Structure formats: structure tokens, C-alpha cells
Amino acid sequence: MLTSADKLDGYVLDNMEGAVDQAAFLARTETPVAIIGARGTGKMYIARILHAQAGGSVNSLIAIDCREFRSRDDANRRIRQALLAGAGKTLVFKSPHLMAAESQVKLARQMATRLLADAETPTYLPAVRFVALFPASLQRLVAEGALQRKLASVFAAYPIRVPPMRHRQQAILRWARKILAQECASRSIEVKGFTPEAEQAMRQHPWHGNISEIRQRVVRALEQKPGGEWLTPVDLKLFLGDQAASGSLQLPLQGSPGYECGGDSYSPSAWEELALMLAERVNQLLSVQELLPLGTWLEDEIVLATLARYQGQHGDSAAFLHTSRRNIARWLPAIAARQAARDGCPLWQDPARLVADWIRGLGSAGDSPLLAGQSLLLELLEAHRDVATVDLRAQLLGVSRPTYGKRLREWRDAALPPGLTVAHG
Template sequence: MLKTGDKLDGYVLDNMEGAVDQAAFLARTETPVAIIGARGTGKMYIARILHAQAGGGADTLVAIDCREFRGRDDANRRIRQALLAGAGKTLVLKSPQLMSTDAQLKLARQMATRLLADTEKPAYLPAVRFVALFPDSLQALVAAGVLQRKLASVFAAYPIRVPPMRHRQRAILRWAHKILSQECASRNITIKGFTPEAEQAMRQHPWHGNISEIRQRVVRALEQKPGGDWLTPVDLRLYLGDRASSGSLEPPLRTFAGDAAASDGYSPSAREELELVLAERVNQLLLAQTPLPLGTWLEDEIVLATLLRYRGQHAASANFLQTSRRNIGRWLQAISSRQASRDGCPLWQEPARLVADWVRGLGSAGPSPLLAGQGLLLQLLESHRDVATVELRARILGVSRPTYGRRLREWQAMIAPAEQVVAHV
């Protein structure tokens, strides 16, 4: 059992349906541990508890963010470096299912045999503890084709499941008040707290984004508040219509049988939520014949979310967006000039939040997030091509008619190979 005095700084200690106690128990073993939970549920918190209960210090926990690997060679190189320097440390692999197939299999082989790869003479792995953070069950990720079965098997012994916030109702307000206190302190402002109506709205909200979503909503509310007042449901954007669709979002069909995760335990991904909300916004604009430039705003939010992910570092952000550092600086002035329009549009507030959530969880390999976001919106617009003119669709994308046609052709050319693969399966 975790003692009260073991509470980690910056977190609210809730029971997480036994995840905390399970982590404390597994800390006594050398078993590789999978921590499973939807985005923002506190998986890294559980990893830190496990590490601390095993007697590790802050300087011996090494987080390896697999989202940042650019490919097989980069993954193998960085993991090898971590293994060679890992004696006495806990290696926490964040989203290892995002690694290439070869990199996953190589890591699995090293963990299973406890032997280092690529050495002239057999050499054992140093005494290192392995923890991996996964967004879904190992079975689901294997069935989806993103996690290799051999890597799943080495983490399959005693997985820890971190429940979503909607299953931790008593902890929602504790997290909200803790986050509010943290954010007010960092801004040196004073807010009295949440109104009773806001607390009631928070209890009823589905919180698909979990703890991360609580922080996002509090931060956005504080950005609009001068301080000294109470936060209301409107400040948190939890009023009717804001998330009604997400609350009723049905899980997609699973591609495998016997999945233990029923719909009650399903949490949509940020990508799924973003697609749903954008589809609603496109439909609203087409019905009202109001061509807001959603495509331009979407690109703005992707750039801003990327800068937030890399803490304002233009070089790292440009690398992630697959563009030049010069472009980042050039784009920011135009993005800033459109900020008032974006922030002043109620229809855009929820997509903006979800873009930040989506970008934070993306891997670095694959197409640029700018292209992926553009393709998503194009797909939604083209689904209405029978009822919406090219002119209207182009204005919603935020471009001219010729540019819309060119981007549509580029997008169709990009997805054609994938469609051909599906057709031959």
C-alpha cells in the first residue's frame, strides 16, 4: 500500500481503482510492467509511484518518448544508449507501439533474452527496470496492428490499468482544484474557485481527455479571466452543446473478437474526437452558408500546439512539422493576427482544444501534422460535395478555388497507395 507521505509533488492522490496499490506491489519485483490507460489519465504518475516504491530517486527515472523517434535507426540508437547507461534505473517507454516493427522486435528480443544486441561478444543487459505506457490494452493494440506481439508478451504479465476520470468521480473536483491552484500560482493571480454550477458541470462531464482536459479547460478559462472571480461553466466551456456529442460518442467497431473493453470503458482518441467535432462544425457552416476559414484556423492551432509541445523551440517544432525553422517564425505573425477571430468564435473553442490534445500524442514519423489535418478537413468537406459548391468548400478550407483543387488532388494522390493496399487485402 502507498502511504500518505509518499504522495508525489504536483499530483492529487486518488485510489485510481487499485492502480496505485498495484504499482506499489509490483515495485518489489523485476517484472516489466505495462501501464494502460487513455490519454491524460495519469499513467506517468503511476510509473513514478512504482519507481519511488522500488527505491529509485528522481535522477534514476528515465522517460523515453517513443513519439519522437524518426524511424528504426533512430529508435534503435536511442534505446541502445538508454540500455547501456541504464544500470540501476527505471526506463519508462512512452507509447512504444509507435516504434517501427523492427525496433519493437529488437527491443523485445533484448528484454526476453536479457542480452544486448549488436555486440561482438554476448553481454547481459544491465540491471534495469522496464515500464511501458500504452493508450489501450495490449490485446487491442496487437489486433490493430500497431504493437508487435513479441513486445506485448514481455509486458503482459501484470498490466496496470488506470481508469478514466469518469470512473473516478470523487477525484474530479480534487484534481480541478489542485490544477487551478497550480495555474494561479504560476500566473501570480487569484481566483476564488469554481461556482457550484461549475462543479456540478464538471461532475457530469465525460472527460474523455481526463486530467489533461481538466488542465486545458482551466488554463483557457484563466486566460480569459482577470483574476479574483469565480470560474463558471461558461468559463470552462462546459455548457450545453459544447460536448453533447462527445458524451454520446459510440466506440468504433473493434477488429477483433473477445475484447474485454466494453463500451462503458471506451475512451475515444483525440483524433476521433477531433474528427467528430470538425464534422459537426462543417455541417453547421454548410447549413448556415457561413464560410468560416476552418482550414486556416486548423493550421494555426497545429503550429501553436507544436510549439507548446516543444516548449517554444522553433527548430524542434519545424522538424516535427517537416518544414523549415524560418517558416515557423514567418507563420507566427499571421497566426497572431488571426488570434482574436479564433478566440472570439464559440464554434472554434472545442476544436482548438482537441487539436492541442491530438498533436501532443502524435508520433514524429509519418506525414506532417499539417498535411494530416488538412486531409481530415478535406475529407469532411468532400463528403458534402453534392450539396456544397466548390466555392463554399474552398472558403471553409481557407483557400481559393484553384488552391482547393490542387490540395484535393495532392491529398487524393497521397491516400491512393493506402486504398490500394486495403483493396488487395
């Protein structure tokens, strides 16, 4: 059925349980389309297929990243600009549930009526195709209070569901080999491939981070592996203990309202996985009395992930972290000095990967991710206050005992539980 879509960069023979065929079919219509899938499953890839099958050019697909809207007015202004310039284009709204409620309702009204809002005279929208990318079913997002019903109803007609990698076992190795080839080409290096043991480990791993996690693990392996060799399970940081933990731990949203909405195949968010992983690391370190500065490393990874999100721009990164450009510049030398210690610690590889996933999926509104990360780790450490001294907890947070006491008082004085004012993605 596909014509030009199979020439998209990164395409592999993976029908994604019919998502590709459904996108090709819906390309013939003008219906707004919701593409639903957990992080890293390839939602934007499906959007590009839909756009290509509709005859759109590469430059006429416009991605509108709703995570970057800093306020209701910012969202309304940028959406209005996109609508006015949208003739013949496909507008892809990434994570529109992260917009302010008023902006969601306003967008829904404009899409339903095809009339531009706040115009002095009735102004029809140009011919434009609407696509939205959501991390979970519309029913679940509405039940959680993130997505407004009016916007959900606009996109509810023919949602495309992109299944997680664990339901696409036959495609895991194809994606891994494609990603390895892409990353080797971008670095001008040669790697022979994956060992049989690595391929077996990849088939058994749950891949909660989906295609994004495959790329992250391959990239980290290439950064630490000389060219010309085979990548092993150790290089990819795929261990039996890691697999067992991923499959056995109870996830925070399981059993909560909205969890089963729409028959979702549940995938944990990066924040949920990060919380579980840090809890596991705290338990491990306290059980063997090994002290690593988890809090300092966590803040390092948050800063680095933010810089990666904003392509090294200190101004945007500082605004996202609720700090100053001067602080970013001041922190970087120390972060770089600790890089070898972080990279050389096997226990830290998965938390670092999950921090990058979490930061990439956050909205710009809300409190600082640095505060959310600090609050999370404080909560985990305080859960062990009966068995771990203040000195031990302070060392795991990476601060002095007086500083630990100060942060603990600030955390307890906060009006909300740790992290709740930050959109966790």
C-alpha cells in the same frame, strides 16, 4: 500503503480503482510493467509512484519518449544508450507501439534475455527496471497491428489499468481544484474557485481527454479570466450541447476488430474526437450559412501545438511538420494576428484543445500533420458537395477557389485515403 508516493507533486486522494495500490505492490518485483490507459489518465503519474515505492530517486527515472524516434536506427541507438546507462534506474517507455516493428522486436529480445543486442561478446544488461505506457490494452494494440506480439508478451504479466475520469467521478473535482491551484500559483494570480454550476458541469462532462482535458480547460479559462473571480461553466467551455454531442456520436473504431479486446472501457483517441468535432462544426456552419476559415485555423493550431510540444524550438518543430524553419518564422506573425478571432469563437475552443492533444500524442515518423489535417477537412467538406458550392467549401477551408481546386486534385491523386500515413495517436 503509500509512503513517499503521496508526496509526489500533484497527488490527490484518488486511488484510480486500485492502480496506485497495484503499482506499489509491483514495485517489490523486477517484472516489466505495462501501464495502460487513455490519454491524460495519469499513466506517468502511476509510473512515478511505482518508481518511488521501489526506492528510486527522482533523477533515476528515465522517460524514453518513443514518439520522438524518427527511424528504426534512431530508436535502436537511443535505446542502446539508455540500456547501457540504466544501472539502478527505471526506464519508462512512452508509447513504444509507435516504434518501428524491428525496434520493438529488438527491445523485446533484449528485455527477455537481459543481453545487449549487437555486442561482439555476450554483455548482460545492468540491473534496470522496465515500465511501458500504452494508450489501450495490449490485445487491442496487437489486433490493430501497432504493437508487436513479442514486445506485448514481455509486458503482459501484470498490466496496470488506469481508468478514465468518467469512472472516477469522486476525483474529478479534487483534480480540478488541485490543477487550478497549481496553475494559479505558476501565474501568480488568485481565483476564488469554481462556481457550483461549474462543479455540476464538471461532474456531468464525459472527460474523454481525462486529466489533460481538465488542465487544458482550466488553463484556457485562466488565460481569458481576470484573477479574483469564480470560474463558470462558460469559462470552462462546458455546455450542454457539448456534453450531448460527446455522448451520442458513434465513434469510428466502435464495432471494429480489437475494439472489445481485453474488456477495455473504450475511450476515443484525440484524432477520432477531432474528426467528429470538425464534422459537427462543418455541419453547424453550413446549416446557418456562417463561414469561418476552419482550414486556416486548423493549420494555425497544428503549428502552435507543435511549437508547444518542442518548447518553442523551430528546428524540431519544422522537422516534425516536414517544413523549414524559415516557414515557421514566416507563418507566426499571421498566426498571432488571427489569435483573437480564434480565441473569441466558442465553436473553435474544443477543436483547438483536441488539436493540441492529437499533436502531443503523435509519433515523429510519418507524413506531415499539416497534410493530415488538410486531408481530413477536405474529406469532410467534400461530403457536403451536393449542398455546398465550391465557393462555400473554399471559404471554410480558408483558401481561394483555385487553391481549393488544386488541393482537391492533390487529395484525390494521393495513393492512400486522407491521413492514413500519419500515426493518429
